[in-house]
Amino acid sequence: MNRLILYIIIHVIGVATAIAQIKTEEIVIYNNNIELPGTLSFTKENTPLIIWIHGSGNVDRNGNQQPFIKANYIKQFRDSVNKYGVSFYSFDKRTANKKNIKSLKKGVLFKDYIADVQETILHFKKDTRFAKIVLIGHSQGSLIAMLNHTNAGKIVSLAGPSMSADKTIITQIQEKAPYLDSITKAHFKELANTGSxxxxxxxxxxxxxxxxxxxxxxxxxxxxxxxxxxxxxxxLIVNGDNDLQVKVSDAQKLHASNKNSELLIIPKMNHVLKVVNSVTENQNSYTKPDFPLSSNLIQHIVKFVNQ
Structure with a gap:
């Protein structure tokens, strides 16, 4: 009994010490008039730095979208990899920061998101505390990571689509509202030909x-x-088999397109990286942050980053 108590005490002290050693810095990176505030967290220098690249929507640095999405999955991911000594940076997308409202009235193009990440990478390439930069692109962010690959040491495509956005949306329409298939295709054709x-x-x-x-x-x-x-x-190409937004087949197609890539399919993991066992849990995980992240995901990411 005494040995068990001693083990518990040592374990608790060890966890508390690890948490206490995590350093955080609040950083604001600028892309012209756009403010991109974020959080850097690390335990020690000369470690790999993960830069997180968001999916679509007004996602903040923690993985939440006002007013409905409160999954907190990026914050959970940060805390998990920090415990393994991996440094991490995530930022509020330009559309998640109210200070950018005036600039956003001019509109946003896809190249703007590419440029935001480019500015972020350039900022940290000047920071000599980190050994290398690893980009993790989640969902739409997977493509943005690919388009910034020349400034990175490694890339993780996490729940990334394999097709262009129009084909991805058409596929989703075919599955959920097939009666809108033809008009969706016509709209995209008109958009491609005329720009509107x-x-x-x-x-x-x-x-x-x-x-x-x-x-x-x-x-x-x-x-x-x-x-x-x-x-x-x-x-590294990763997808969960409980992802309702991006299919396992997307990850397989990406893997087939780059023979040197690694492929990882994680059982029960959904689009916000949570372990879910039913459709109800899958839906609830977007609004309730207490669902756990896949430990399988964290272990493989840490291994890949440190290789």
Whole structure:
């Protein structure tokens, strides 16, 4: 009994010490008039630094989107890799920072997100405390990571689509609302040919509303399966088999496009990296942060980063 108590005490002290050693810095990186505030956390210098690249939406540095998404998955990811001595940086997307509202009125193009990440990488390339930069691109961020590969040591594609945005959206429409398939294809064709859509179907306004059209037009030009072929640095491709947004087949297609990549399919992991056992849990994990991250994911990421 005494040995058990001693073990528990040592374990608790060890965990408390590890947590106490984590250093954090609040950093603001600028891309012209755009402010990108973020958090850097690390335990020691000369370690790999992960830079997290967000998926679509107004995602903040912790993985939440006001007012509905409160999954906190990036914060959980940060805390998990920090415990293994891996440094981590994530920032609020330009669309998640209220200080950028005036600049955002001019509109956002896909190249702006690429440039935001480029500025972030350049900032940390000047920081001699870190041994190398590893980009983790989540969902839409997977493509952005690929397009910034020349400034990185390694890349992780995490739940990244394998097709261009138009084909990805058309596939989703075919599965969920097949009666809108033909009009969706027609809208994308018009957008590709003219740069705009004159008469948007009322049921597709959330995708093709006027203020979205320039962004979509700039995004659909990229094909992730082609972009990944250009990458010579190490690439890890990860997907969960409970992901309702990006299929396992997407990860397999990306892997097939880059023969030097590694492929990891994680059982029960969903799009926000949580372990879920049912459709109900899958849906709830987007609004309740207490669902655990996949430990399998963390172990493989840490191993890949440190190789």
């Amino acid at each position: 859509i004159q008469n948007v179907n009322l049921m597709l306004q959330s995708i093709f509303r006027k203020e979205n059209q320039s962004f979509l037009s700039s995004w659909i030009k990229y094909n992730p399966s082609k972009e990944i072929q250009k990458i010579a640095i190490p690439v």
